[in-house]
Amino acid sequence: MGKIKMTTPLVEMDGDEMTRVLWAMIKEKLILPFVDLKTEYYDLGLLHRNETKDQVTIDAAYATKRLGVAVKCATITPNRQRMEEYPQLTEMWKSPNGTIRAILDGTAFRAPIVLPCIKPVVKNWEAPITIARHAYGDMYKAVDLETDEPGTATLTFKGESGAEKTLGVQTVDGPAVWQAQHNKESSIRAFARSCFQYAINQKQDLWFSTKDTIAKVYDGTFKRIFEEEYESTYKAEFEKLGLTYFYTLIDDAVARVIRSKGGFIWALKNYDGDVMSDMVATAFGSLAMMTSVLVSPDGTMEFEASHGTVTRHYYRWLKGEKTSTNPIATIFAWSGALKRRGELDGLEDLVKFGQAMEDASLETLMDGIMTKDLLGLVEPGFQATGVDSEAFLDAIAERLRRKLA
Ligand code: NAP
Ligand code: MG
Numbered sequence: 113m114g115k116i117k118m119t120t121p122l123v124e125m126d127g128d129e130m131t132r133v134l135w136a137m138i139k140e141k142l143i144l145p146f147v148d149l150k151t152e153y154y155d156l157g158l159l160h161r162n163e164t165k166d167q168v169t170i171d172a173a174y175a176t177k178r179l180g181v182a183v184k185c186a187t188i189t190p191n192r193q194r195m196e197e198y199p200q201l202t203e204m205w206k207s208p209n210g211t212i213r214a215i216l217d218g219t220a221f222r223a224p225i226v227l228p229c230i231k232p233v234v235k236n237w238e239a240p241i242t243i244a245r246h247a248y249g250d251m252y253k254a255v256d257l258e259t260d261e262p263g264t265a266t267l268t269f270k271g272e273s274g275a276e277k278t279l280g281v282q283t284v285d286g287p288a289v290w291q292a293q294h295n296k297e298s299s300i301r302a303f304a305r306s307c308f309q310y311a312i313n314q315k316q317d318l319w320f321s322t323k324d325t326i327a328k329v330y331d332g333t334f335k336r337i338f339e340e341e342y343e344s345t346y347k348a349e350f351e352k353l354g355l356t357y358f359y360t361l362i363d364d365a366v367a368r369v370i371r372s373k374g375g376f377i378w379a380l381k382n383y384d385g386d387v388m389s390d391m392v393a394t395a396f397g398s399l400a401m402m403t404s405v406l407v408s409p410d411g412t413m414e415f416e417a418s419h420g421t422v423t424r425h426y427y428r429w430l431k432g433e434k435t436s437t438n439p440i441a442t443i444f445a446w447s448g449a450l451k452r453r454g455e456l457d458g459l460e461d462l463v464k465f466g467q468a469m470e471d472a473s474l475e476t477l478m479d480g481i482m483t484k485d486l487l488g489l490v491e492p493g494f495q496a497t498g499v500d501s502e503a504f505l506d507a508i509a510e511r512l513r514r515k516l517a
Contacts, residue, residue, distance in 0.1 A: 115148040116461045122453045123175045123414075124151035125208075127185030128158055129421035133429060134439045134501060135185045138446060141509045142469060146516060147450070147462070152179065156208050158188045162201050169208045173215035180456055182414040183449035184212075185442070186421045209406075212414065217299075218406040219244050219306035221377065222389050222418055224396035225403060225444055227474050229494045230486065232374075233395040239375030241392050244310070245385025246303045249295035252382055257290040265290055295330075297337065304338045305409035307379045308346040308357070313411070317356045317376040321365035321384070334381065335359060393418070397489050400438035403445060415448040417441030434500040436484040443473050443508070465516070472512035481507045 126135060143149055154172035161168055176182040188194060189207040213220065223242040226232070259265075265281040265288075281290065311318040320338050322331035342350070342357050350357055360368065362384060369378065369392075380388055393402050402418035418441060425435040447466040454462030477486070484498035499507070 116146060116465050117148050117459070118150040118453065118462060119457045119459065120453065121150040121152045121179060122449050123172060123179055123182035124153045125156045125172050125182060125184040125187075126153065127156055127187040127421065129186075129188065129423055129426035130429060130435065130437050131186040131417065131419075131421045131442060132157060133426070134437060134442050137502065137505055138439060138443055141505045142443065142512060143446065143450075145509075146512070147465060156185070156187050158190065158194075158198060158205070159200070161187075161205050161208070162198075162203075165202075166205050166211070169211045170215065173212040176212070176216060176414055177408075177412060180412050181449050181453045183445050184208075184414055184416040186417055186419060188421055209416075213247060213406060216406060216408045216412055216414065217302050218408045218412070218414070219303050219310075220247060221310055221405045221407060222393065223403055223405075224393065225401045225440060225474075226374075226396065227477055229478060229490045229496070230397050230401075231491055232397065234370060236371065237374040237396070239373060240396070241369065241372075241374045242314070242316070242377045243385055243389040243392055244303075244307050244377055244379040245389055246300070246380065246382045248299040248303075248382065250293050250382040251291075254291050254293040257292075258287075259284075259290065260287045262286060267292060293330075295333075297333070300334055300337045301341065302409045303379070304341040305345075306407040307338075307377065308341060308350075309409065309411050310405070310407045311355060311357075311377050312346065312349050312353065313407075313413075314377065315353055315355065317358060318379060319358045319360070319365060319369075319376055320379040321360050321362040322381055323362050325361060331381070338379075398438075398485060399441075400483075400485050401440055403441050403448065405448060413449070413452050415445040415452070417445055434502065436498055436504075437501045438483040438485050439501055439505060440473055440477075440483075443469060468512055468515045469508075472508050472515055475511050476504065476507045479507075 126132060152175050154168055156169055156172060187208045190201060190204050195201055195204060221242050221244050224240045226240050262285050264283040266278050267281055268276060268278045270276050307318055322334050324331040324335045393399060399419045404416050404418045406414040422437050425437045429435050447469040451463050451466035454466060480496040481499055481504060482496055483501060483504055487496055487498050490496050
């Protein structure tokens with residue numbers, strides 16, 4: 113059997129530590145034997161980012177814009193401790209994910225990989241709940257002020273035209289704390305578009321919730337922009353696919369999510385998404401089983417695992433130990449990117465291959481072969497054996513080969 117052909121390359125962003133080791137193994141065992149892989153390769157490993165003064169990250173992001181699909185390995189975001197660990201670093205380079213997200217103007221969608229032997233804490237959740245978190249503004253770009261006497265605060269906006277708008281905030285009778293937040297119409301609109309795009313791509317309903325009963329202007333603007341985008345651009349496609357766009361107050365959404373069967377995308381403002389994504393991820397099981405897709409308003413997609421570079425395992429691996437690091441989220445990043453490339457280029461075989469990679473991975477888990485992190489999560493009575501990463505990937509490769517034969 114000949115290898116599956118690709119027409120357009122996808123952007124491959126290599127990364128750091130244990131995930132870089134898994135990256136090479138996944139390619140060697142699960143992809144290269146079956147696919148005539150075409151990628152534009154960018155090495156986002158910390159030392160290469162340092163050598164290029166982080167230009168490689170910027171180049172990779174622009175390449176993603178150009179080619180429409182990328183797959184990214186987890187990368188180190190240097191902090192003070194890393195500066196000591198890598199003395200050759202000339203700067204505390206910024207988070208690559210932050211840089212890429214800013215260039216692609218994208219929204220990150222985080223989805224759990226679910227399977228019958230690992231039941232979510234919420235018993236009625238049958239399908240994944242994907243969280244879309246708006247990643248700009250609100251509390252994360254707020255300014256805070258402390259005052260220590262009675263007085264009055266006002267909020268003033270000065271337009272470039274010279275026009276001013278001033279609002280009384282509050283008069284207080286003693287010490288107080290203050291905060292001013294903002295968001296930009298353009299950012300909210302890009303967020304809305306990415307959400308509708310991704311819902312169409314995934315063929316899943318989209319939920320959006322804010323607290324617009326209290327923040328009538330602020331959250332009301334989010335609600336209005338989502339409605340405008342839906343009505344003007346996405347409604348027809350949603351109706352054709354039988355999908356629903358559903359807006360509800362966040363309190364109501366929380367109650368409905370808990371009672372739901374899952375299987376939808378839940379879009380949230382920055383803070384709500386920060387909190388809810390951790391709750392949903394924990395309730396579904398493990399960070400090692402969580403994928404993440406960055407989606408631009410124009411449908412450009414970058415796939416990655418949600419977890420980091422698994423440093424502790426890497427230092428054991430360097431000493432020659434075999435580790436049982438879970439490659440599932442990284443495999444799903446690759447399969448997601450290959451499927452998307454296949455969809456965009458009309459390559460049915462490539463789409464099928466991506467699906468087969470996922471099916472073979474889940475089958476391996478359901479056959480009771482898994483990495484050790486999952487052993488504590490499986491249902492009581494389910495027979496499972498913990499193996500190292502290599503043996504796990506070999507078991508997946510064997511099933512994948514059978515599927516493709
Ligand atoms: P982490 O790499 O996600 O690992 C934290 C712990 O979670 C691990 O020590 C391990 O626990 C467990 N774990 C995570 N993924 C696993 C997997 N695939 N298989 C098995 N166990 C897994 O987070 P971190 O230690 O906070 O961060 C390490 C580095 O990753 C940092 O330099 C950070 O900047 C970077 N990071 C990158 C990204 C990204 O590129 N998207 C995201 C987050 C963090 P045990 O050790 O108990 O087995
Ligand atoms: Mg959080």
